Amino acid sequence: MAAGTAARLEEIYGRLLAAFGPQGWWPAEGDFEMCVGAILTQSTAWVNTARAIANLRAAGLLDPLEMDTMPVEDLAMLVRPSGYFNMKARKLKAFCRRLGERYGGDLPSLFHVKLPCLREELLSVWGIGPETADSIALYGARQPIFVVDAYTRRIFGRLGLTLPDADYDHLQRFFMANLPHDVPLFQEYHALIVALGKDLCRPAPRCRRCPLRDLCAEGCARVGG
DNA sequence: GGCCAGGACACCA
């Protein structure tokens, strides 16, 4: 672990925590709902994901066995507010099918699989890519793996700590190599990155209120703060 | 009316 880099990551974490407060992620009422949310929020604003989840809850479908037996066309209509609804309905079905076939529909049995096998298992499900797999592993199974998303790439690229076009695995290794492997820390750090990304560090950044403003190597200087 | 949002997959060169 490079001491300088680790110290910077710790400082950034402290600033984000001070600015936004504890996020207490994941926003879900149960572990299966957490997994569903991870799939539905792919490239989608959370507010729309929440609408889709509300539809599923109202239909009594926040259960892997119930969802597995639901016609995919009907499922698609329920998750419509989250966008890409046909694709996402198929992805939810694929996840439920795997859960049923290998784990008897029992989510704790899946979560009992330890990293890195859990990650490989999730990645082998159609529709689950690196970010979704890691989100489920970290927030669902509560195992220590760092979640990388578009905000992570954008923010840490602007800070000059990573390359703007760094791939997922490279970014993940960067955080995993420079942070203690602590589940609550990983959970909170990713949530705080999202909080910053949603609030300030957009393509047109609103840097005046950014808690990382003086650390920013690119975005803030470019727009004049 | 255009841009963007807590990605992933299929296809092609």
Added chain:
DNA sequence: TGGTGTCATGGC
């Protein structure tokens, strides 16, 4: 292996 197109609703 990397680039590009596709999937799609809803807020601003």
